[in-house]
Amino acid sequence: MITLIKNANVYAPTHLGLKHVVVAHSSIISITDSCPDIGLEHQVVDAQGCALIPGFVDGHTHLTGGGGEAGFSTRVPPVPLSKFTSAGVTTAVGLLGTDDITRSTESLVAQVYALREEGFSAYCYTGGYHLPPTTLTGSVQRDIVFIEPVIGVGELAISDHRSSQPTLNELLKIASQAHVARLMTGKAGMLHLHLGDGASGLSMVRDALEHAEIPPRTYNPTHINRQKFLFEEACDLAKKGCWVDVTAFETDGVGYEPAEALLRYMGQDLPQDKLTISSDGGGCLPDFHADGSLKKMAFAASQSMTNVFYELLDHGENMTAILPFFTLNVAQLMNFHKKGRIEVGANADILILDKHNKIDHVMAMGQWHVKHKQQLLKGTFE
Numbered sequence: 001m002i003t004l005i006k007n008a009n010v011y012a013p014t015h016l017g018l019k020h021v022v023v024a025h026s027s028i029i030s031i032t033d034s035c036p037d038i039g040l041e042h043q044v045v046d047a048q049g050c051a052l053i054p055g056f057v058d059g060h061t062h063l064t065g066g067g068g069e070a071g072f073s074t075r076v077p078p079v080p081l082s083k084f085t086s087a088g089v090t091t092a093v094g095l096l097g098t099d100d101i102t103r104s105t106e107s108l109v110a111q112v113y114a115l116r117e118e119g120f121s122a123y124c125y126t127g128g129y130h131l132p133p134t135t136l137t138g139s140v141q142r143d144i145v146f147i148e149p150v151i152g153v154g155e156l157a158i159s160d161h162r163s164s165q166p167t168l169n170e171l172l173k174i175a176s177q178a179h180v181a182r183l184m185t186g187k188a189g190m191l192h193l194h195l196g197d198g199a200s201g202l203s204m205v206r207d208a209l210e211h212a213e214i215p216p217r218t219y220n221p222t223h224i225n226r227q228k229f230l231f232e233e234a235c236d237l238a239k240k241g242c243w244v245d246v247t248a249f250e251t252d253g254v255g256y257e258p259a260e261a262l263l264r265y266m267g268q269d270l271p272q273d274k275l276t277i278s279s280d281g282g283g284c285l286p287d288f289h290a291d292g293s294l295k296k297m298a299f300a301a302s303q304s305m306t307n308v309f310y311e312l313l314d315h316g317e318n319m320t321a322i323l324p325f326f327t328l329n330v331a332q333l334m335n336f337h338k339k340g341r342i343e344v345g346a347n348a349d350i351l352i353l354d355k356h357n358k359i360d361h362v363m364a365m366g367q368w369h370v371k372h373k374q375q376l377l378k379g380t381f382e
Contacts, residue, residue: 055090055349063094064284100128160196216241
């Protein structure tokens with residue numbers, strides 16, 4: 001199937017202006033100033049001057065569902081296809097969190113393959129919150145090297161009462177396996193770190209950078225906006241070469257709300273390509289008392305990340321400035337060379353916005369999943 005998207009105001013994320021974009025099968029094959037004469041059967045979508053942007057890359061999702069901290073009945077079910085695509089997410093990376101006992105790397109990889117069969121780009125980490133990490137082959141390094149969808153290890157918990165309380169030496173051994181697997185495969189090969197509310201914050205990562213030769217890009221802390229001091233520590237790590245990740249959840253004033261966190265980062269002299277945002281979609285958002293008992297629980301969805309995107313645009317932020325946090329920066333961290341960008345040869349993961357800059361059309365791997373805000377494709381069990 002060939003699709004011509006004409007009269008699109010293209011952000012690649014760089015602003016390219018009014019262009020005509022041709023998609024064949026799952027790839028972008030041309031971007032031109034004048035409308036091309038294709039000469040073959042094709043469908044036409046007129047963007048009418050509205051913005052065309054890359055599909056969002058959500059780098060932290062619980063594809064198989066998260067939760068379980070308040071009993072078995074609070075285990076979140078797997079996230080269906082439309083929960084991603086309706087939010088403009090065309091690529092997602094799945095992981096295991098607190099529950100890496102009743103959930104496994106095997107079930108996570110299986111869910112990745114299920115989403116791929118439904119026309120969606122999915123990948124995953126091996127491991128979870130705890131040590132020793134849950135793996136499929138018995139080794140983090142072997143999982144990354146031999147299992148194609150596995151791109152790294154995480155989310156390993158630090159500074160959290162639910163973690164295994166890893167030592168610096170244990171952290172370094174896991175990071176080393178991820179780093180060497182990256183050298184062997186060209187995958188991301190990073191250690192994705194869940195940050196809790198503990199006072200130790202990112203001190204272990206700072207110690208790792210000081211005492212070992214493993215490069216900073218290996219360490220990828222997330223939830224950096226949950227506490228204000230964590231955010232400041234993460235900004236310092238970004239200066240040293242770490243990618244850091246804001247989560248699109250509410251912090252009830254304890255931390256920085258996600259839009260505020262992005263704006264604070266943008267307003268500083270920091271490497272703008274080292275910041276990403278993710279949704280924690282499918283995961284639970286628990287709040288605990290000081291004694292570790294559960295106070296309340298909410299659940300995350302990819303739409304929360306999209307709402308942050310809308311909030312920033314409504315605030316008057318420049319599309320070119322904010323778009324990489326949702327697209328290109330994530331793709332570069334993950335070594336997804338055909339994701340997060342609009343260019344010839346890239347995957348046809350495309351969003352067309354309406355005149356109010358809200359998502360109107362969603363294309364994933366060359367297939368329309370959403371048109372005129374109507375969900376065309378759903379998962380097998382939706």
